[in-house]
Amino acid sequence: MAHDELFVETSIPEQKAVGGVLFPAVLYPSPTVDLDLGSFNAAVASQRPRLESLLRSSGAILLRGFPVRDAADFDRAVAAFGYDELPYVGGAAPRTNVVGRVFTANESPPDQKIPFHHEMAQVPEFPTKLFFFCEVEPGSGGETPIVLSHLVYERMKAKFPEFVARLEEYGLIYTRVLGEGDDPSSPIGRGWQSTFLTKDRSVAEERAAHLGVKLEWLEDGVKTVTGPIPAIRLDQTRGRKIWFNSMVAAYTGWEDARNDPVKAVTFGDGTPLPADIIHECLNILEEESVAIGWKKGDILLLDNLAVLHSRRSFDPPRRILASLCK
Structure with missing residues (x-):
């Protein structure tokens, strides 16, 4: 099967239509293909123009159901997109480097909400792209609401x-x-x-x-x-x-x-x-935000110039990882 047939654009109830475009865009793997991580990453690399176009039109892409299981898989998946890494210098959130270019998302206590923001908008050098990855689903809550x-x-x-x-x-x-x-x-x-x-x-x-x-x-x-x-x-x-x-x-x-x-x-x-x-x-x-509950293996790609994000409080466990790109 050609790589352009591996990504199936679909809709889920939480999305919003903005100017005729669904926010966020949601991609699932083709049900006729048994993907492994290598073929997924190869498809990402070869389909980058299509994915870039989708990100430009929607501002955010949720990739759900793909064979990305842990931090090491996520690190390789981010690399497949081809963006340069942005070191986390000047940001306020407590984070821990997990592997390669992957960090924990904000590690503040689960009962605390994190308000809407563009990543590192308070410093002159900020990422243009953000990746989030769900390694462990929340017990309840813990969504990452996004808004255009x-x-x-x-x-x-x-x-x-x-x-x-x-x-x-x-x-x-x-x-x-x-x-x-x-x-x-x-x-x-x-x-x-x-x-x-x-x-x-x-x-x-x-x-x-x-x-x-x-x-x-x-x-x-x-x-x-x-x-x-x-x-x-x-x-x-x-x-x-x-x-x-x-x-x-x-x-x-x-x-x-x-x-x-x-x-x-x-x-x-x-x-x-x-x-x-x-x-x-x-x-x-x-009022303008969209909140989609995390599922294990989800990757959420945000254009940091187009989209603000936040975090709702949650009941543990929850482990969301992040990677920042220039």
């Missing part, structure tokens, strides 16, 4: 035009206090040593400067200040503006023993953000 960023921008601009105009003019400043080591009890608990992949303060300063991050050393950690950086960007591939920021995530979720979320993000001129508009944005994100 341009829809959020359009709704926010229609409802709060002056606020959006200020965002476009001034951008945002993000502030976060990091300890030395990781704090697994916090959704933003990555310490400065793992954030900048060094124990040397001078090396951390060099890497922070490369990311446009200012460091202010404290007695027991460091305060990071990033920005002003854009909150609204142009998705040049699709010719539309996107809600590319971590505003809601920072304002509602960057909270732990070191951090006050209200102080975590401001307009680029330093003035506070209006709480009522932040929470209305959260409502819009929820």
Whole structure:
């Protein structure tokens, strides 16, 4: 069978139709083929133009039912897509490298929700593609809701035009206090040593400067200040503006023993953000989102410029792995 016949596009109840296109796109293996990992990876490599086109039109692809069983399989599957790896430098989430280019997804406690965000939108160098993989299905809950960023921008601009105009003019400043080591009890608990992949303060300063991050050393950690950086960007591939920021995530979720979320993000001129508009944005994100329950072996590919993602609370067990690409 030709490789182009191995991927069957289908529909599931959770999808949404946006402009006549299903979000996310869902691919299953052909029922007439007994696939192994090698033939799956070969099909991915040979069908990359088709998969790229599908990702460009939908913004997200769920691959379900393919022979990807564990972290090592996932690592090889990601490599088959041919994207360059993006090292996880500057991100806030506590993560552990599992194998190759594969990390755990955010390791914060299961009772905590992780708000909607574009991956690493709070730093100038961010991934353009994200892969998630379900190695162990959640006991219950634990979905990774996704939402198309341009829809959020359009709704926010229609409802709060002056606020959006200020965002476009001034951008945002993000502030976060990091300890030395990781704090697994916090959704933003990555310490400065793992954030900048060094124990040397001078090396951390060099890497922070490369990311446009200012460091202010404290007695027991460091305060990071990033920005002003854009909150609204142009998705040049699709010719539309996107809600590319971590505003809601920072304002509602960057909270732990070191951090006050209200102080975590401001307009680029330093003035506070209006709480009522932040929470209305959260409502819009929820209304426009799609949440599909994880099944073992699922791979979810996101265009990080097109799609925001979050995490719902869950009952263990749950093991979702991730890989970031340039």
